[in-house]
Amino acid sequence: MRPEDIPAIRGLDLFHDMDEGNFEDLIRAAYVQTFPPQVDLITEGDHADFLHIVFSGSVELYARWNGRETSMATVRPISTFILAATIKDAPYLMSARTSEKSRIIMLPSLDVRTVFEKDNAFARAVVTELAQCYRSVVKKTKDIKLRSSVERVANYLLRCHHQTGGALEFELQIEKRRLASLLGMTPENLSRAIKALRAYGVKVDGTSVRISDLADLEKFAKPSPLIDDSSA
Amino acid sequence: MRPEDIPAIRGLDLFHDMDEGNFEDLIRAAYVQTFPPQVDLITEGDHADFLHIVFSGSVELYARWNGRETSMATVRPISTFILAATIKDAPYLMSARTSEKSRIIMLPSLDVRTVFEKDNAFARAVVTELAQCYRSVVKKTKDIKLRSSVERVANYLLRCHHQTGGALEFELQIEKRRLASLLGMTPENLSRAIKALRAYGVKVDGTSVRISDLADLEKFAKPSPLIDDSSA
DNA sequence: CGCTATGTTGATCCATATCAATAAGTGTGG
């Protein structure tokens, strides 16, 4: 752990309000490692030995069943992942792999649970974090069950648009094949969905996206705060 | 609130370890009401004014978008629902309606949050509950994204089988149309999926289900603890 | 600079949705 990294971790909502001594205990127990792309960090079913924090790069959460695989989420700096398994002392429900070269901090689950037991501020921060995660998955479920694939793509692009501060031109931060899986469709189908959105003023070239008629796209996509707002 | 109901609530994991005085504060502020079937209790987007507890009957959580509707979960006694919105002081992401005549306890969110702030045991119980909810939704997402509709039905029946303590004959506790929506398919498609499972020794007549060849059904369904275990 | 993974496009197939008709419950009021 580089000393200069510590303030950034301390700045996370999850660790911000906890006792300084407890925070230092956690940090002392932490491992830090830089991984190349496409390295598996955890495998679903394994025991949750560490709470992971993505410090740089990005991590894909995915799941398998019966030979099939689907992308569940992308974790970007700086945030933790699979907190629930750590706290519950339960097996991971998802696997995780680096999408790009990534710096990962690992806090032993045992230490996290110990601090959780004695630090009340930390316990409450965990609640906030888990409530956030929960609501986020509920939104994803609504997205998948209530929308067609073209609608999901349209709304995904609108979410990117908002996350980039309202830019009408931006870059996709994720491979298309991964995006397809994340949105519950095949790469071929994503290609076609993107083409279908040309009719609503969306131009995609490689990873760069341009929305030429925002109103038209929104009229089609019908974004809802109860599905698409990343906070709320 | 009938005095004889209080021990049952106290017995819930969520309230079991909290301070007696705080528990009494919550109970004092509670409303109790019996609703007929098909009554809307909450509507998505509304502010979360109450934490609800299903005391008897059952409640369906569902969501709408753009004129479409999908069932998200069924809540059975005795458990709470939409804790995350209450704690985060955020709008509900799902609507809820009674499926049958139901006795519902409502704790004002404000009181729940007040107790949450001062009662550390309660705060930790909230964590456990939210972690459980989170993992449960993740499993549902995996079920939907990784399995075909027939596979989902097969695994649903196996879950019923386990929840009834291993019975090979049991009753569906939910209307078929609701089940279809819950599993992300149409009622017609559910009918056909059930018919397709005859090949694996499943006989459904009305609401009664009989599994004649468990091994065969399991071989087809390939249940996984990481998707189908209700605890874990 | 070639190799391999990714992305696109077209053709086809299949799972699931939709539409339609009927049957079977379920509840209600006379």
Next chain:
DNA sequence: CCACACTTATTGATATGGATCAACATAGCG
């Protein structure tokens, strides 16, 4: 208690969104 209305379940016919297969283009990358 039955007749009627209404909702739910089933079945068949058809339509369609999305998957699969195949071919090619493209872009990273060693």
